[in-house]
Amino acid sequence: MSYIEFLSQYGDRIVSGTLVTMALTVLSALLAVAIAVAAGLMRMAPNMAVRGVATVYIEIFRGTSLLVQLYWIFFVLPLFGITLEKFTAGFVAVGMNLGAYGAELVRGAILSVPRGQWEAATALNMSPAKRMRRVILPQAVLIMLPSWGNLLIELLKGTALVALISVTDLMFQVKQINGTTFMSAEAFGTALVIYYVLARFMITPFMRWLERFMTRKMGRA
């Protein structure tokens, strides 16, 4: 079977797998951003209990493998009475894992906003919440955006693991195709190229655009 025939026969499945991968990436990215901001802020809270919760969360998710977390969420969590559908389990695991890494980015970025900004906001009699929302966070976002670009590529790569709990993403489809045709170079090679294209020609340009957009919004263009 030539490569053209291969594509015409299995193209549909590869495309549908790619769409599932993209959906997973978007959902887990949204979850990761939400968790990262929450855990990053909690990590700097004055209350020790709040700080402790965030620290434990971050250390557990950064200290173990995504695959271990995925299996745990999918196979063990049901024993606690929480059964997630496999697609949900997949993006929740990826989102929670990358969210823990993102939390450290958020914390680092907030801490690197110059002291004068904090003092000026306090001098203007802003409440801590308002100071964070209106002054510190917008500047922190600009500082951490480049690192988020790398993190989102890690996230896209992470979604490939959900194939192991049978979510029908790109990885899963090419694994199935390989199982029936034994055209490994074609199947896995095509998937590699698609992941590369998603990372380099979708995520990276999107993040560049977001950086430019945010810079303009902050009036620093």
Next chain:
Amino acid sequence: MLDWRWDFTWEILPRLLVATGNTLLAAGLGYAIAVVLGLVLALAQRTPFTPLTVVVRETVEFVRSTPLVLQIFFVFYVGPQFGIRLSPWTAGMIAIGLHYAAYLSEVYRGGLESVPRGQWEAAKSLNLSTGRTYFRVILPQALPPSLAGMGNYLVGIFKDTPMLSVIGVAELMHTANAIGSETYRFLEPFTLVGVIFLLISLPTAAAIRLFEAWTRRKLGMS
């Protein structure tokens, strides 16, 4: 609801500890490949021969932007299609070693670029050959700043070894999976795997942070 069985825990623990040995071995071997190959990839990007530089640069980008688990499948299954049969261990080590070599080459690149130009000029004026300049002047200065990044990826490669289970390398995750499907109990094996990973990666990460602070002090960087 939840019933954690301690007798079962003690029964499977020895098997998991043996598998932990395999996990550490896989991480160590993969890392050794990555450390050497990464340096080769970093140096190849500095040669004056542009086609080589471009090819290596793009390859590194490609490897870094695609999932490791897919690369493991690729290496393992594509060989036999062309008559090369690789054992799971060999395929796994090639894949994970190459993946992390791409990451480490970026770390080295940063270190190499941080060496001031004057060092090159001084070496040239002393009539040192390129090889000698690299080994006696440039690398000794480029590697210490790279140590922190190298340490992070050591922990990283350790945490990525469970992916080798997909082609049947008998490391921790593979063993826990096997125990799970033999006994239909997933709670203890999967939780233990998580605990073992934490017990190894947290102290290692802490040790790397201390080591990093120590090298910074030694080099007078802070």
